[in-house]
Amino acid sequence: MATVELVNVAHSYDGGTTYAVRDINLTWEDGVASALLGPSGCGKTTLLKIISGLLKPSEGQVLIDGQDVTAQSPRERNVAQVFQFPVVYETLNVYNNLAFPLRNRGVDEAEVDRNVRAVAEMLELTPYLKKRANRLGAAEKQRISMGRGIVRSDTTAVLFDEPLTIIDPHQKWHLRRKLKELHQRLNLTMIYVTHDQHEALTFADQVTVMDAGEALQTASPEELHTQPAAPFVGYFIGSPGMNLFEGKVVVSGIQLADYHLALATDLVEGSSVQVGIRPEYIQVSKDAHEGWFAATVTRTMLTGNALMLELASDSLQLKAIVPEESPLQAGETVYVHFPHDKVLLYSSRKDGGKRLETQVAV
Ligand code: ATP
Numbered sequence: 464m465a466t467v468e469l470v471n472v473a474h475s476y477d478g479g480t481t482y483a484v485r486d487i488n489l490t491w492e493d494g495v496a497s498a499l500l501g502p503s504g505c506g507k508t509t510l511l512k513i514i515s516g517l518l519k520p521s522e523g524q525v526l527i528d529g530q531d532v533t534a535q536s537p538r539e540r541n542v543a544q545v546f547q548f549p550v551v552y553e554t555l556n557v558y559n560n561l562a563f564p565l566r567n568r569g570v571d572e573a574e575v576d577r578n579v580r581a582v583a584e585m586l587e588l589t590p591y592l593k594k595r596a597n598r599l600g601a602a603e604k605q606r607i608s609m610g611r612g613i614v615r616s617d618t619t620a621v622l623f624d625e626p627l628t629i630i631d632p633h634q635k636w637h638l639r640r641k642l643k644e645l646h647q648r649l650n651l652t653m654i655y656v657t658h659d660q661h662e663a664l665t666f667a668d669q670v671t672v673m674d675a676g677e678a679l680q681t682a683s684p685e686e687l688h689t690q691p692a693a694p695f696v697g698y699f700i701g702s703p704g705m706n707l708f709e710g711k712v713v714v715s716g717i718q719l720a721d722y723h724l725a726l727a728t729d730l731v732e733g734s735s736v737q738v739g740i741r742p743e744y745i746q747v748s749k750d751a752h753e754g755w756f757a758a759t760v761t762r763t764m765l766t767g768n769a770l771m772l773e774l775a776s777d778s779l780q781l782k783a784i785v786p787e788e789s790p791l792q793a794g795e796t797v798y799v800h801f802p803h804d805k806v807l808l809y810s811s812r813k814d815g816g817k818r819l820e821t822q823v824a825v
Contacts, residue, residue, distance in 0.1 A: 464652040465528045465619040467491045467514060467542075472523030474509055479521070483509045484676045487523065491620070491669075494650040496643070498663035501673030502699070507656045510673075511622050514654065515542045527619050541619045543612035547628045549604035550611070553597040557588055560596055561610045568615065582610045585645060602634040606641070613645065620652040627662065639666060660700055672696045688741075694809050694816045697739045703771065705739045706781045709811070712736060717808075720778030722756045726803055729821050735811035736819065744805035745783040747772065747791070748798045755798040760791055774799060 472487040484506035491497050499507045512518035514525060516537035524533045532540050543564075551560050561579040570578075583589045586606045596604060605626060612621045623642070627635045643666060646653055657663050663670050664684040671681040672695070680692040691697035697705030710717040712730045717723075719738060730736065748755070758781075762773040765787065772783045772791060776799070783799070791797065808819040 464493055464650065466493045466526075467620050467652060467654070468526040468529075469510070469513070470524045470526060472510075472513060472520045472525070474506075474513060474518065474520045474522075482521075482676055484513075484520075487678055489671060489678055489681060491652055491654055493528075493652055495669055496646045496651075496653050496655070496667050497669045497671065498655045498657060498667035499671050499673060500657060500660060500663040500699075502658055505673040506676045507658075507673060508624055511544065511624055511654070511656055514620070515544045515622055516540045517544075541615070541617050542622060543615070543618045543620070544622045544624065545605075545608050545612045545626045547625045549601065549608040551596040551604050551607045554595060556593050556595050557583070557599070557607055558592040560607050561588075561614050564611050564615050570615075578614050578616065582614045585648065586610050586641060602630050602638060605630060605638065609642070609645070613649065613651065618651075620654060623653065623655045625657055626655075627657075635662075642666060660702075664700075672699060674699070690818075691739070691807065692818050694737050694739060694812075697741070697807065701741060702766070703742055703782045705741050705807075706745070708738045708779060708781075710736050710738045721776065722779060723754075724801060724806065725754060726806065728808070728819075730808075730819065735813075737809040737811060737816060738801075739807040739809060740801050740805055742771065742782045743769075743784040744802060745781065746800040746802060747774070747783050747785050747789075748800075749791075749795070751798050752800065755800040758797055758799050760793050760795045760797060762793055763791060772797075 468490045469487045473482055473485040475482045499510060501507055513520045516535055524531050527540060558579055561582055562575050565575045565578060583592055586609060588606055591599060591603060596607060627638055630638055655666050669681060670684060670687060672679050674695045680696050687696060687700045694707050698707060708719045710719045712732050712734050715727060716725045717738060756776055758774040758776040760772050761775050764771045768787050769784045770787050770789055772785060774781050774783055810817045810819060
């Protein structure tokens with residue numbers, strides 16, 4: 464496998480009027496399991512096509528192991544792609560489907576046989592080797608597609624474009640586990656595209672979050688959760704996502720509508736900021752405390768082993784996650800506090816929503 468790099472990549476489908484992706488500088492190290500995560504239309508598929516060679520970027524370079532392959536065809540790059548819908552030869556049996564990419568390259572039959580049987584074993588396809596693909600279900604067909612992606616030993620990277628979309632929910636878990644297992648056994652460079660954070664965060668060690676054509680942050684699942692580099696990342700990752708508020712820097716703190724968040728910063732007084740805090744870090748009490756603000760519980764919802772609260776004060780609306788056994792009900796008044804060490808500050812939307820590293824707790 465190989466290291467894949469995008470350098471200053473941008474792509475416009477309309478001759479430069481609008482850009483589907485821009486300012487992309489990303490590296491996928493050899494053998495890393497990665498994901499590209501973002502909402503529909505953010506440019507994930509465009510990036511995958513640029514990596515595989517199906518699309519030549521309007522600007523920038525694609526490097527594989529340091530070599531500029533921007534002008535090379537998909538075949539020359541040896542990048543395998545697995546799509547949403549399984550790509551199989553319906554009338555061929557599973558063995559011949561898996562053998563196809565090897566025979567196509569003139570690999571000798573002994574090696575074809577070795578590789579096909581090894582891949583079939585890993586993907587639990589051995590019992591089906593003699594069966595025609597058209598007699599199998601969607602999950603098995605997608606396993607054949609994956610097998611075709613990894614069967615060649617000269618593959619540089621395997622790209623997965625929402626490969627579990629059409630798979631039944633109970634089979635998804637199994638296939639995702641298989642993919643993870645494949646990665647661990649073969650040490651493949653894998654890039655997995657999805658709009659589903661659960662899929663991305665369980666599969667990948669390194670996740671790139673995209674929005675509106677930009678790569679906002681590349682980090683481990685844990686870092687995306689605790690240190691989101693942009694408000695969108697905080698909001699998109701997590702269930703529910705990070706609470707975000709518009710605020711103004713004032714003497715000894717930040718004013719969020721009626722709530723004075725006592726937090727010493729070296730930010731310029733009067734400047735606008737965005738304040739982020741994850742629902743699970745918000746403190747909620749039935750008792751009043753100095754510096755906490757009053758809010759009404761507008762809704763409660765059990766989520767797994769926690770209780771999600773929707774809260775509204777006179778001026779703020781937010782979500783908090785508290786232990787399941789908290790005896791709180793809709794209509795009750797509670798008191799709310801944002802622990803200083805859990806508050807994240809970003810520049811205002813008009814200044815690009817960049818993470819501000821200047822906060823000092825008081
Ligand atoms: P989805 O998850 O819905 O597939 P995506 O994140 O993969 O979305 P892309 O398919 O890369 O996003 O699309 C990015 C932008 O480029 C969108 O605005 C889309 O409408 C536009 N786009 C994609 N393909 C083409 C095309 N062939 N011609 C013109 N515009 C396109």
